Amino acid sequence: MGVCPSGIRKFFDMARMYPDVISLGAGAPDFTTPQHIIDAGIDALKKGCTHYTGNLGDSDLRAAIADKLRNENRLDYSPDEVLVTMGSSEALGIVLQAIVDQGSEVLLPDPSYVAYEPAIRLAEGAPVFVPTTAESGWVPNPEEVTARITDRTKAIMIPSPCNPTGAIYPKNRIEEIAELAIRNDLFVISDEIYEKIIYEGSTHTSIASVEGMRDRTFLVNGFSKAYAMTGWRVGYVACPRALMEELLKIHQYCAICAPAASQRAAHAALTGPQDCVREMVREYDRRRKMMVSELSKIDGISCQTPPGTFYTFPSIATLMKEKGKAVKSFLANHGKVAESTSEQAMDFLFLSAHVVSVGGNFFGTGGEGYMRMSFATAYEKIVEAIQRMKEAVSGL
Numbered sequence: 001m002g003v004c005p006s007g008i009r010k011f012f013d014m015a016r017m018y019p020d021v022i023s024l025g026a027g028a029p030d031f032t033t034p035q036h037i038i039d040a041g042i043d044a045l046k047k048g049c050t051h052y053t054g055n056l057g058d059s060d061l062r063a064a065i066a067d068k069l070r071n072e073n074r075l076d077y078s079p080d081e082v083l084v085t086m087g088s089s090e091a092l093g094i095v096l097q098a099i100v101d102q103g104s105e106v107l108l109p110d111p112s113y114v115a116y117e118p119a120i121r122l123a124e125g126a127p128v129f130v131p132t133t134a135e136s137g138w139v140p141n142p143e144e145v146t147a148r149i150t151d152r153t154k155a156i157m158i159p160s161p162c163n164p165t166g167a168i169y170p171k172n173r174i175e176e177i178a179e180l181a182i183r184n185d186l187f188v189i190s191d192e193i194y195e196k197i198i199y200e201g202s203t204h205t206s207i208a209s210v211e212g213m214r215d216r217t218f219l220v221n222g223f224s225k226a227y228a229m230t231g232w233r234v235g236y237v238a239c240p241r242a243l244m245e246e247l248l249k250i251h252q253y254c255a256i257c258a259p260a261a262s263q264r265a266a267h268a269a270l271t272g273p274q275d276c277v278r279e280m281v282r283e284y285d286r287r288r289k290m291m292v293s294e295l296s297k298i299d300g301i302s303c304q305t306p307p308g309t310f311y312t313f314p315s316i317a318t319l320m321k322e323k324g325k326a327v328k329s330f331l332a333n334h335g336k337v338a339e340s341t342s343e344q345a346m347d348f349l350f351l352s353a354h355v356v357s358v359g360g361n362f363f364g365t366g367g368e369g370y371m372r373m374s375f376a377t378a379y380e381k382i383v384e385a386i387q388r389m390k391e392a393v394s395g396l
Contacts, residue, residue: 022385023356024373027163029228029310033265034276037227040268044261051260055252057084057236058263064270065236073206075214077238083247084263086255088193088222088235093119094254095218095237098246099187100125100154106189107148108157109140111164111363111370113191116157125154131366134304134315138167142176149180155187156180158207161194164363164372165313166306168198171205178210188217193235194309196226196277199285202307208238215240225310226277227269232262284310287375287382294386295373298393310376313360316345317369319393326396342368352395353388 032038056062062079069075069082085091092115100106100123108116110129120127128148130140145156156177160169169177181188188207195204208217222235235258237247257263288305291312295303300319303312320327320341327348331338334351338344342359349355360367375382 018354021350021354021356022381022388023377024375024382024385025356025358026374026376027311028230028376029225029280030377031228031280033228033232034269036272036276037229037265037269040272041232041261041265044264049260049264053084053257053260053263055248055257056080056082057258058260058267061263061267061270062236064267065238068270069219069238074209075206075219075238078241081241081244082236082238083244083251084258084266085222085235085237085251086258087224087233088191088220089115089119090251090255091220091222091235091237092116092189092191093122094247094250095189095220095239096120096123096125096155097250098243099218103152104154105150105152106155106157107145107153109138109159109162110365111138111360111367112157112159113163114362116159117364126152128153129364129366132165132167133366134313138162138165138313139169139173140177142173142180145177145180149184149186153184153186155189157189157191159191160204161198161308163194163309164311164358164360164367166309166311168202168204168308171203174205174207175210178207178213181207181216182212186216188213190217190219192219192221193225195221197281197284197310198308199281199288200307204308218243223266223269226280227266228280229262229265229269232259232265234258234262234266283379284375287379288312290379291373291375291382291386294383295389298386298390300393310374312373312375313367313370314373315370316341320345320369323393323396330396340368342371345371349389349392352392353385355385355388 062082065082066077066079102124104125105128106120107128109132117127132138190207208219219238223229292303292305295314303314336347340361342361346359358372360370
């Protein structure tokens, strides 16, 4: 199938060698799940909520999700058009298995989330990468998308906001991609897991809200990022009833249902106070501004301000152009050899500063020359990590 183990996870395992490591590589909130959500999960367990739910998921949760989509996204889905999954990862997987035939092509932006390509390959499809650039805000332009559509193209992947770049697709670009999907009779998989983690007046537009797109869109979302619920494993996919029947066939055999108590906690997340989300986003914003400012002060590193997610995606191209030989020499002295400049920089920062980051090349060839650095860690740790990086680079 051509699927390899995650290089990111392997690198995190290496990080355990040093007790003073600071990780800027995490793709998960550092906050604990808000207390009222935890209490709802505990209460559910105490009341015996330890059994299977229906395959579609808890009916109250599905109704709450449908209400959320209607009130926040202007989307009209019935509870029977919502499937609760084992996180958004399962949602993405079963959507691809349902619509992809052997050899079907799925378009996805380059760079983008590391799991998209393997998920497409596991469904026996073929990923087709659409290049994006920092100059374009890491959003694919319609011409690049059009140039890659063939008679084998089945779907387009839309991650907005996007991991690792933080890009948010503007409404006009969403509408342009929707027009292409309708004209070429394509499905769209809209990954909206970071929709609530946006800044400075940026707005999220679901492509399912564009006229003519509801019937061909699989809207994927979940609770892991916005509500700091990664370990609870609850996500969902919304789509028309006719498409839902195909998803349900796969879901019921591979997962049966998401954990029952977790679903009750997710219900509390949606229907309870939302101040916790706003507070977390405010703190992410504080870290974001500091990280962008301080990274940009390191010689050879430049960093755009991401409009969404909790990642920065700084360029290390100038750094490696000016000090690449010194970095390679340092790595050679430590028995390390890496071909890509992103991995060289990643290894250098790990060995010299004990700071974990993720090479941009892990997210696609378009990420070469960049690093993904997460600010989903404590403010003080980020300050310390960047200070270590400054000292390491200045010492080359």
